[in-house]
Amino acid sequence: MKRFSSRALQRLAKRGINTTNSTKTTVAGDALHNAPQPSPYTKTYLDSLSNRMLFNYAAIGLCTLNKPILNLVIKMFPLIPTQVLDFFIGKIYCGGATPKEVIQTGEELSKRGINNMMLSLTIEDSEGTKNIDIEYIVSETIKSIDTILKPHILGLAESPDHEINEIPPGYIVLKPSAVISNPVQVLLNYENPEYKQQWDQLNENCARVVERVAELNKTLGKQYPERKSPFFVTVIDAEKYDLQQGVYQLQRNLFQRFNKVGDFVQVVGTIQMYLKHSFDMIKLEEKLARTHNYRVGLKLVRGAYIHSEPDRGVIHDTKADTDNSYNSGIQHVLTDLKENSEKATLGHLVVASHNHKSSRLASDLINNSTNQTFKSNVVLGQLLGMADDVTYDLIENQGVKNIIKYVPWGPPVETKDYLLRRLQENGDAVRSDNGWPLVKNVFKVYKHRLFG
Numbered sequence: 001m002k003r004f005s006s007r008a009l010q011r012l013a014k015r016g017i018n019t020t021n022s023t024k025t026t027v028a029g030d031a032l033h034n035a036p037q038p039s040p041y042t043k044t045y046l047d048s049l050s051n052r053m054l055f056n057y058a059a060i061g062l063c064t065l066n067k068p069i070l071n072l073v074i075k076m077f078p079l080i081p082t083q084v085l086d087f088f089i090g091k092i093y094c095g096g097a098t099p100k101e102v103i104q105t106g107e108e109l110s111k112r113g114i115n116n117m118m119l120s121l122t123i124e125d126s127e128g129t130k131n132i133d134i135e136y137i138v139s140e141t142i143k144s145i146d147t148i149l150k151p152h153i154l155g156l157a158e159s160p161d162h163e164i165n166e167i168p169p170g171y172i173v174l175k176p177s178a179v180i181s182n183p184v185q186v187l188l189n190y191e192n193p194e195y196k197q198q199w200d201q202l203n204e205n206c207a208r209v210v211e212r213v214a215e216l217n218k219t220l221g222k223q224y225p226e227r228k229s230p231f232f233v234t235v236i237d238a239e240k241y242d243l244q245q246g247v248y249q250l251q252r253n254l255f256q257r258f259n260k261v262g263d264f265v266q267v268v269g270t271i272q273m274y275l276k277h278s279f280d281m282i283k284l285e286e287k288l289a290r291t292h293n294y295r296v297g298l299k300l301v302r303g304a305y306i307h308s309e310p311d312r313g314v315i316h317d318t319k320a321d322t323d324n325s326y327n328s329g330i331q332h333v334l335t336d337l338k339e340n341s342e343k344a345t346l347g348h349l350v351v352a353s354h355n356h357k358s359s360r361l362a363s364d365l366i367n368n369s370t371n372q373t374f375k376s377n378v379v380l381g382q383l384l385g386m387a388d389d390v391t392y393d394l395i396e397n398q399g400v401k402n403i404i405k406y407v408p409w410g411p412p413v414e415t416k417d418y419l420l421r422r423l424q425e426n427g428d429a430v431r432s433d434n435g436w437p438l439v440k441n442v443f444k445v446y447k448h449r450l451f452g
């Protein structure tokens with residue numbers, strides 16, 4: 001008779017495998033035992049999704065059955081009514097159109113062990129041609145800290161299921177090209193006196209958001225004095241290479257103004273590690289911060305513009321070089337944070353990646369430390385609807401608590417462009433969990449839910 005240790009029983013129960021019958025094997029049962037057994041049901045990230053989300057994943061599977069089908073869907077994309085897109089795939093990649101819908105998305109993520117969001121109000125105008133209302137974007141972004149991120153984190157902090165230092169911060173994203181009119185010229189001419197007024201306006205628009213973040217961090221810091229990381233953080237997204245010198249200067253100005261020594265990091269900037277200069281850029285930011293006495297927070301990404309970059313020479317020559325650069329960046333920032341804790345110059349890191357090895361590198365460093373300031377200020381992030389298998393592994397197998405999803409939200413017409421990019425990316429990524437395997441796996445989960 002087969003006996004299981006209690007740890008093995010727990011492991012099997014966690015995977016949904018009933019062990020009670022297996023311990024009662026009889027002689028008659030032995031014949032049955034020798035017959036070919038159906039393979040046991042193994043849980044995957046799909047089991048953590050709601051029925052509605054599973055339906056959306058099946059739709060993605062059907063869109064990515066093969067390259068011609070995907071290309072057809074991409075071609076027809078502009079003709080498909082927004083409501084139809086929203087019904088079939090919108091819920092996977094977008095947090096919703098209203099704060100109420102985004103709060104619900106946050107609650108669903110929490111059930112999966114993803115306890116916060118990096119919120120991005122998606123109204124894009126990178127070419128500066130849509131004449132969008134900048135004041136509306138800035139004020140809605142500030143409002144969303146109070147209407148979405150604040151109730152979300154307070155709900156978790158007040159629940160007995162969460163220890164205050166195991167809740168990641170809520171992030172609020174600022175895409176520099178979306179918070180000033182004529183963004184390309186303003187960012188290209190950031191040192192040109194002719195553009196001073198617009199440059200100052202861009203800095204002020206961002207500063208208004210960080211000010212609200214800093215105020216709330218101060219108030220909640222008094223309510224929860226044992227908290228070792230900020231409750232909210234502003235994030236400056238990285239753009240196309242030619243705009244990046246302006247973006248670096250913008251984030252530097254905000255670091256200097258808001259990231260005070262002896263206090264939480266209130267604003268993090270982004271470095272694209274596929275750029276050949278990226279590692280030197282981290283060291284430069286660190287040096288400037290030490291000289292001028294402020295702190296730096298960073299979000300490290302590999303970089304999203306490799307296909308559209310006109311000067312390919314600025315990007316590492318090979319994927320392996322980008323990978324080395326990314327992983328060295330993580331190690332460099334985390335060495336300072338580990339050695340110097342709350343006194344570290346590089347005081348907060350977001351590892352924004354779908355790469356399993358890079359995520360494991362960061363999670364191993366977190367798991368090997370008992371320093372709570374260090375552990376709470378390293379957060380791993382993936383895009384909503386992408387790399388859910390990586391997110392699931394980090395939570396379920398590596399025990400990572402500090403994990404967030406990048407959640408775009410806003411009017412459906414605006415998020416349509418974002419949806420198209422995600423669909424293209426999903427197809428590009430020729431993944432084993434796309435296409436027919438994804439459809440089959442979704443139906444396996446439905447079957448298991450219905451019949452056990």
Ligand SMILES: Cc1cc2nc3c(=O)[nH]c(=O)nc-3n(C[C@H](O)[C@H](O)[C@H](O)COP(=O)(O)OP(=O)(O)OC[C@H]3O[C@@H](n4cnc5c(N)ncnc54)[C@H](O)[C@@H]3O)c2cc1C
Nearest residue numbers: 237238301302303304318319322352353354355381382383
């Ligand atoms: C939370 C979050 C926030 C993000 N914010 C930003 C942002 O502000 N700005 C931005 O640009 N991107 C941003 N991204 C997107 C990010 O850059 C892409 O998700 C990332 O490039 C995909 O890489 P990966 O780390 O997931 O790893 P992988 O999938 O292992 O790597 C793919 C990446 O490697 C690089 N690469 C591929 N082939 C080569 C090659 N031949 N030579 C050199 N390099 C190569 C490219 O950057 C490519 O995208 C964000 C992503 C997340 C998850």
